[in-house]
Every structure is written in C-alpha cells, then in structure tokens.
Amino acid sequence: MGVRVAVAGASGYAGGELLRLLAGHPEFELIAATAHSQAGQHVTSAHPQLTGLDLTFSSTDAAALNGADLVFLALPHGQSAAVAAQLPQTVKVVDLGADFRLESAEQWTRYYGGGHAGTWTYGLPELPGARAAIAASSRVANTGCYAATIILALAPLIAAGVADPQDVVVVAASGTSGAGRNAKVHLLGSEIMGDLSPYKVGAHQHVAEIKQATGAASLSMTPILAPMPRGILATVTAKRLNGGDPREALQAAYADEPFIHVLPEGVWPHTAATSGSNSCHLQATVDVDSGRIIVVSALDNLGKGAAGQAAQNANIMFGLPETAGLSVFGVAP
Amino acid sequence: MGVRVAVAGASGYAGGELLRLLAGHPEFELIAATAHSQAGQHVTSAHPQLTGLDLTFSSTDAAALNGADLVFLALPHGQSAAVAAQLPQTVKVVDLGADFRLESAEQWTRYYGGGHAGTWTYGLPELPGARAAIAASSRVANTGCYAATIILALAPLIAAGVADPQDVVVVAASGTSGAGRNAKVHLLGSEIMGDLSPYKVGAHQHVAEIKQATGAASLSMTPILAPMPRGILATVTAKRLNGGDPREALQAAYADEPFIHVLPEGVWPHTAATSGSNSCHLQATVDVDSGRIIVVSALDNLGKGAAGQAAQNANIMFGLPETAGLSVFGVAP
Amino acid sequence: MGVRVAVAGASGYAGGELLRLLAGHPEFELIAATAHSQAGQHVTSAHPQLTGLDLTFSSTDAAALNGADLVFLALPHGQSAAVAAQLPQTVKVVDLGADFRLESAEQWTRYYGGGHAGTWTYGLPELPGARAAIAASSRVANTGCYAATIILALAPLIAAGVADPQDVVVVAASGTSGAGRNAKVHLLGSEIMGDLSPYKVGAHQHVAEIKQATGAASLSMTPILAPMPRGILATVTAKRLNGGDPREALQAAYADEPFIHVLPEGVWPHTAATSGSNSCHLQATVDVDSGRIIVVSALDNLGKGAAGQAAQNANIMFGLPETAGLSVFGVAP
C-alpha cells in the first residue's frame, strides 16, 4: 500500500503542480487537497489541466489532513505553523512556504515581519550533507524558488574557493506564476505580455536564505518579472578567486546528481528546456576582462523551485528512489 | 524485455515530443533517433529539454532503424513512403506524416500534389471501430493535428444526426509548433508574439481527412496562427438537426475514453489545460437564435495532435495499456 | 485656441489609449481626466506609458468636466447616462460604452439587463450615411470593439447582396485588453499566456449591434480570448449569394477610406500590423467547395475598436480632418 498524501493549500499554482505530480507518482496516494475558499469545489475548477482527476477541495483543517502519512503545505507565507502544529510528529511534513526556512529570527523579522515560527531542515538535497538530514527529518522546509535557482549556481563556487563571498551580484528573472495566483492588476496578462520590470530591488526576502545556504556575505539581488508563465533564469556573478574554474567546480559538485545538469561548454541554459521538469540547467564562464565569474542557472519555478523539489524531498524522507514521480525532461517547445 | 523503438525524423518538434514520451515509457526502449542533417550530434543539440538523455542522432537510413520492433516516422510530408518501404512487415510503423492518411488518390493530389503513396489504417482510436483496426495493423497513419481536434468534435455529432454534414464551418487556431521547426521569417518570435493571422483560408489540406473521417460533405475551414508555442482550439459549428443535444452526443461517444473529456456544462476548453498531455477537452452548446451547434475542442498539437496520439496508437498495436507512458493531465500554467 | 477635452473614466485601457491620442492631437487640448477610485493620483500611476504628461486624475463629477467642449465617456457599461445627463447639449459627447448603441430597448434588456438609457448616433463613420449623421450630432455612441471588426467585414457584403444575411457565422479572437483592466484570476498573465479559450459562446452582447448595423438576421458568434495584449481578428463567413465577389464589394465600399484597407489579393490580415493605429485590415475569399464567403478583419481593439474610433468621431463632430491625431500605421513588430 502506498503512502497517503494530503496537500494543504492546493488551489494555487504550486499546489496545482504538486497535485499533478502526486497524481502520477508511483508510491504516493493522494487522499486530500484543501483550499480555504474553494472547499467543496472540484479541483478542476481551479486546475482545468487536472481534468480526469476525481478530487474535491476540502477546507484546510485537521480533519481534512487526518489519515495522511505525508502532508505538503502550500499555504501563503505565515500560515504553515498553525497547520503544522495540528499534525502529529509521525506525519511527515514538507512546507513549500517560507515559515521554517531561516535559522535567524532576526533575518525572519527583517524580511517577513512578525514572529519567527522556527527552523526546519532546509530541503535542498543537492547541498552537502542535506540528503542525510532530510532523510532523518519529519519536517522539511522547501527553499524559495529564486533561492533554489541561485543557491545551486553559487554554493559550489563559494565552497570551492572560486567565487568571492564578499562580492556577489545576482539578477534573476521569473515567470509570472512565481508571483502567485493573486487577482492583482499588475499581474494581468495585458500588463505582463511584452513587459519586463524589476521589483523588490535590493530587498528580496530570498536573500536571507541564499546567504544562509551559500555563505555569501555580500549579495546584491535584482528580481525581474518576465513575460512567461514559468521559469527562472538567474545570472549570478562574483569576483573570481584563485584563478579558479567555475565549470569544474559545478561539475564536481553535481556529477552524480540526476536533476542538476552542467551543460556542455558554450551551451547556455534556456528556461523553457526545464519547464515541467525537476531539472536545473547550469553554465558558467570567466569574464576575463572584469575578473568575474558568470554563472547562469535555469529551472522551473513550479518544478525544482517548488512542487518538484517538494516531491523530491518527500521521496528522500520515505526512502523512495529520489526521482520517483519526477521528470528529468522538460516539456518544450 | 521491452519493445525496441526508433524514431525517424526526430529533430523537429513532434519528434522531440515523441522522444520525451518514449524516454518515459514503461515498455518502449528507445534505440535510435534519426535526423537527416544533424546525424552525429547529440539529441540535446536540437532538444535541450532532453538534457539527461544519452542519445545521438543517426542518419535516416535502414541501418539506423535496423533492429527496431517499432518505428515512428516523423518526417516531412512525402518522405515516409521511401523509408517505410525499407522496413519489413514484422516491424510496426506509425507515420506522423500525411502520406498514408487519405483513401482517395484524387484528394491526395489536390491537396499535396504528386503521387499517392497509399492508405494505412487511420490512427484515431476514438473513432468507431478504430481500435480493433489499429490493433490488427502493422502500419498506422497518425491524423493531422487540426484533423484530430476537429474530428473529435464533429464525428459524434454527424453520426448521431445532430449536426448537418452539409453545413459545417470551422475556425481553428494553432500554436506555432504546428508550423514546424522551419527557419522562416514569418515564424520568428518577433512576428508571432502579439499577432493573430489566418493562412490557407478555405484551402487547408486537413479538410480532406476530416471529411473522410466524419462524413462531412461541406466544410469551410479557416486556420489561424496564434501567439503560443502549443495548442489547438477549434470552433466547429454546424446547422443543428432534429433538435439534437450536442453535449449528449459527445458524452455518449466518449464516456469510456481516458483521454477525451467533455467538460462540465458551461465550462469551456482552454488549450493550456491540455499542454503536454494526450487529452482533448470538449464543450458544446446550441446557439438557439442561429439554429447552430457550436462545439469547441482543445488539445496539444504535439500531444494528442501528434506524438501522444502516435504513442497511443503504438500502445494499441502492441497490446499495451492504452495510457502507458502518456499523461491525462496537462502542464499548466 | 483648441477644443477643450475631458475624459471620464480614464484609468482603464481604452481611457489610457485615449489620453495618449489626445496628448498628441493637434487641435484637442486635454483639460481633465477622471477616475473614480484614483482621483488625486497622477495619470502615470495607472499609465506609466504616459510618463511626461502632466495630468492628475479628478473624481468623475460635473465639476471635473466643467469647461470642456468635448467629453469622452470611457466608463463601465451602465454608467454613461448619469454622467451625460449632467452635461449641457452644447458639450459634445462620445460614449465608448454600450449604453446608447442599441435602438431596441428589448435587445438592450436581453443582453445588458436593466433599463435602456436611449439611443445616440451610432459612431462608425464608414457605414453608409454615418459621417453626415455624426457631424450633425452632439451625442455619439462608439461601437463595441468586436462590433467594429465584424461590421466592417460584413456590412458591405450584405448591402451588395453577396452574403446571405440569414447565414452568418463569426469566430473572433481578442487580445486581453478587450476584457478590461479588472483584477480577475482568469485574466492573470499566468493564465493567459499560452492559452486560447472561448467565452460567452453564442451569447455575446455585441451580436445585437452587429445585426442592427449590418442587417444580418441570423448570426452565430464565438468570441475567443487570445494570448496577446491588443488586437482582434474576426473570421466572418456567410453563405455566398448571386456568385458575388466579396473583395470587389469590400473595395467598392472602402476605396476612399483612409483607415480601412482591403489588402492585396492573397495577403491576409495580421492583428500586429494594426497595433497602435486606427486602421482595419481586410481580406476575403470564396471557399468554392462550401459555397461560403470568408472575410477576415483585423484591427486594434483599443484603436479603431475604441479610442481611435472615438477620436475619429470627435474629429468629424468638430469639422476637423478625420485623420487628425490618428495614425494609419501600426507599431510592429
């Protein structure tokens, strides 16, 4: 018999992608999907792409999650703690929200405001030592979507002494699903198509977890909203140290990883190539004139940046093959 | 041991989607992918979304296809016959091209020009009697992408006497991958984005197979190129006969179909909801004032319109579960 | 001294386009722009493309419109009558809303509900006799955006006896700005990009004014939302009568029109080619097999479909050159 799984907060984009992955997972059995304001409606009212899936939203309460061996929380930031508190420790939980990512309460308050709920195991399996920690945890905090993209590009370079942690500059563009399924004028198709625009310049909340996970000490980050539904492309540049080779550092770090691909030399990532997958594509070069390393990282913000990563973490927590129910390949064009 | 599979003409969009599906298929083992001008290159040079797949293009010749139990032909129109002639009858073949779809040599010459190569079993499993014919065939001709979309909407209505075969009007819009991977100025992103434009107005070659498969006698078709990579949305209207109910006719025809979904009343199809899947979404209504039936049909031109349909046909030909390696669910947003 | 102009309801998309046109108009002097909920804010808070224009939103009341010689109403449907009632007859008014378009109170109630406000001069200058009527009016009702696109394609064919008014089928796709600037989930960029979907199938409110303006007796209309910010492409098909030539009929009707262009034979319209302009591009053919005429019409829903048409009407009302402040040329790619 399979692992019984519930998703709390399943009406958003990450929730919908999670339902898609779980519906096709060989070991996970989807028993409940909750949605605050859509309880009682069929999941296809929010997710027409799931037509054929027989499931109705429940309200987000303990009763709905009762009986699950595994609960994914895809709730708005700040709402995970209250739900998690109702779940016994025997139930394994992966939180796609930010509530339990940060170790520092001070950083939490600075970027999110309010009280710090606590710290769970940080759920990026490709970080050194992370797999064992995730496997041993019943509570795992998924990373932010930008954070996953940038950490995967940066962490090995700082660890290998190739990039200067005092001098990191990041510009990262995200598809609109990263902004959530909120009825806001600035997210309308009419406003988005044909437009690029930055936001939270130098002030994005993911900076805190990127620094925490990579050891970067100074990091300037400019997020950009891009006219496409999915995908993040992060350009990470840092002062080069010790004449190091950034491609070698990336290749060494990810040689055995099923989802992290350092592309052939000279081939640069395309976000579209990762769409619908749990893969991250990386390429790096040295800009000799400026003495900087440039790494570009691409992934699907709803895949490796959210739902795919969550399923990968759950696979590890249950001792399943890490790729179960996940695709290495993107859906393109 | 699995079925050994080769894809001839694998560098285009349908070929790439087919490789993706085959790489994830539980019973098919991908042994070769051919590409005329890219022989010797890794498949990721054409299909970066397949990063992680270890496969190199061969040239399109008998040697490359030798040893396959199943060959998919994803060649330009007119090139299938020559390749098929080299394959023994014990090798099963699904042709994604147009060469063997039409029964009438006259119609072939009118719409495609040149000599008619012959007629294979028409590969739309949801047509009455089609499954048995496909299962018994070693040569199956996939339908056109517009044809699949429109036939699925129209065939049951004519068969049930609800729609007048003498008075059918179709307007169907396709994403750009339907126009192929050809380096043409009018297909550049700069030209496509923000633009809708008709083409082959009243003269599209799929009209012939739609009439053949549905019994429509008079059918006006206007194809439109739409600013999205995938998806076809067909609006099929016909004079209503006998006060018939088009939704009932569709529901009766597709009640047991895994991939064909008549949506809940009042819910209209979205192409995005079918993206990456092998599903077709349908809805119908009666326009009382004009006395016409309006059916709208949506599918992924590379999925149920091409590669997905081809894999479904192959599943039937090999006696496998029809849904093996195929997704009912779309990747959205 | 120029004509003093005010725009009521200037925070939406049609309002913004109207401000852009008026700011560049040689004879109109923009003195006020009202916006219900944004009074006191600079117009660039809603319309960043107008950066450089020194204008602040007023609240929508008589005081704000006082002193104007010409008032454009770009209000939500149903709100025009109350504002218009406050304006003296000496002030000329162009209403971009639906309130005064229909002659039939019954049709109004059927499609819009509530009481019928009345009937103003229908503001499509290219209809026979329309220019003189518009020039003599102090109250003009702009057409709907779909209506303009479809009427321009259909009216000359019915008038010339080429198209059967008893058998008209229309499928028309619109960019998202046609759906207005409303914060609704189904209009989010994430939902729109990559998607085509029909709505109000067989039930669109513009059918009433299209029938009224063209004499069509039976007309089935399927509207489609398309993934682009601007533009409407209408495919209008009708049973052909008397072996008539639809291109000749269109050319005869529009030979002297500055904004209506029948394209060279075989060249079909592109919505992108009309973007930002007040032009409508037309092409027609006869589908011999089905005995139907197919006309395709493209325009910018915010241009000739709304703000451009409104400015053209105003030019006529004030005896100015009809093209003043308007562009024949689109902004493409």
Add this chain to the structure above:
Amino acid sequence: MGVRVAVAGASGYAGGELLRLLAGHPEFELIAATAHSQAGQHVTSAHPQLTGLDLTFSSTDAAALNGADLVFLALPHGQSAAVAAQLPQTVKVVDLGADFRLESAEQWTRYYGGGHAGTWTYGLPELPGARAAIAASSRVANTGCYAATIILALAPLIAAGVADPQDVVVVAASGTSGAGRNAKVHLLGSEIMGDLSPYKVGAHQHVAEIKQATGAASLSMTPILAPMPRGILATVTAKRLNGGDPREALQAAYADEPFIHVLPEGVWPHTAATSGSNSCHLQATVDVDSGRIIVVSALDNLGKGAAGQAAQNANIMFGLPETAGLSVFGVAP
C-alpha cells in the same frame, strides 16, 4: 519644402520603424527606401503595418539615394562604409550600424573583426557635449541598442563620482527584434515564447562603446533574450563611491531632457511603457547591504535604441525641434 530623406536597408525591423517615424515626420519627406533582396516589392510586403504608405523598395545603390538631403543607413554591420563613400559630404548621414561607433581600431577588430572603417560623431544627444557635436556633423553614428540603454543609466553616475568605474556589472534583457529579422531556428516563435536565455555572455560587442562613452574601466555584461518583440531592460550595478545618491545624479543629468525620465521614487521601469516611443525610463536605488548602486533602465530597442534615436539625431543635424516626429509616450498595454 521639406528635407528629402532616404533609408538604405529598410526591410529589417529598425528600417521598418524608421519608415514609420519618417512617414509621420512633419519636416522629412521620404523619397526612397532600399532593400537588397526585395527591390521592386512594395514596402508593405516586408512591413504590413505600413499599409497605406505608397512606397516601393529600391536596390541599395547610389542612384536610389541620389537626391536625398539625408540618408539613414540601416544595413548589416560592415556594409555602411561602402555606401557612405558614395555620398557627397553635403548629404547628411546617420548610420544605425556599428561601423563608425568606435574610436579604437583595436577594439573594433576585437569585437567585430576585419578592418576599422573609421569614427563618426557618437550619436547619443544626452551625453555631455554631444548635441553640439551632432549639430556640427554631417556624419553621425547611432549607438547600439544595449549601449543606449546602459550608457544612459551609467554615464551620469560615473561622471558624478557616485559609481566606481572599476566595478560595473550589467545584466540586460532584450526583446527579439534586437536580434534582427533573420530566419534562424533559435529565433522562431516556438523557441522564444516561454523562454529566457543568455547569449554572448561576457563577450557582447557593445561593451566597447559603453566603456568608451562612460569611462567604465571594468564592466561585466550578460545579455539575455526575452520573450517579447520589443524592449530592453538593463540592470546596471556598480560599487557605490563617496556615499553618493544615484537618483540625484540621474535627475541632475536629465532634468531638461524631453525623452529621459527618472521615475518617481520607488517606481521601477517597465519596458512596455516605452514601446513605440523615443523615451528611456530610469530608476535607481542603493543596496545598502552590498554597498552597490542599482540602476534599471528601460527603452524600446527599435525606438530610443535605434530608429527613434536616429531621427532625433537627424532633427539635431537639421536644426529642427528635437522631438519632431517622435513620441514621448509609449503604446501600452
């Protein structure tokens, strides 16, 4: 009588935009448009948005340009010198290509290869002293499109001592028209939509002119191709010097400029807001944590980045109002 104007190389995207601007210019009279391979065809065969303009492409030779007072060269890089050599000095010339931008023959050879054609007046009027130089020149070299975007953001900060010229990092994304109208597979709509991808990482040829115009000594640049037809968004970051205020430096530099707009504090640029205009929108902040300045700059690559800038330069060269025939306002949404 107006200035007689010819455009050499008018079939590309910049050429088409230039024809649009010239057709609406109050003082320039368009007498010829040349296109190597399309001579004899109507300009609307390449530019359907110019329907209504009565002009046919000539071949690109001296005869076609004869009689012009002003010639714009919109030719592929490397072809301007030969054409310019045939024009008498009394004919004023604006070159939209790269041939005459660089002062250093060494830099030319490094980035473009081949022999250096020479150096003309660098045509960015907003640079200190540039207007007078342009006004006095009969030969002006337009800037690159990325170059314009980045120089406008960076030059005042280096000049004011606010940004460290030794430490500049730029990531800039461009719409696809910036890649030209070349029939290449990687520019197809199917590949572009839904995709972000970098190219020429750390190796873009515009770096040379940016350094030349701003005094930047070390500059790392990553260009990105974005899924939209027009627009460039450049994120320019530099180490902050002397506790300087980047907004003040920008405001001081551009206070009297009609086309350069420093947005209200906290409002960040949108490329869509500049579409079709000759404007550039700027915003800046200090990222206190990293000690870096972040400036974001947006413009239309075909407007201020190419054709608009060229027309502005020509206005200056002929002593016309600098804004003649140009729009400050964008066409959005």
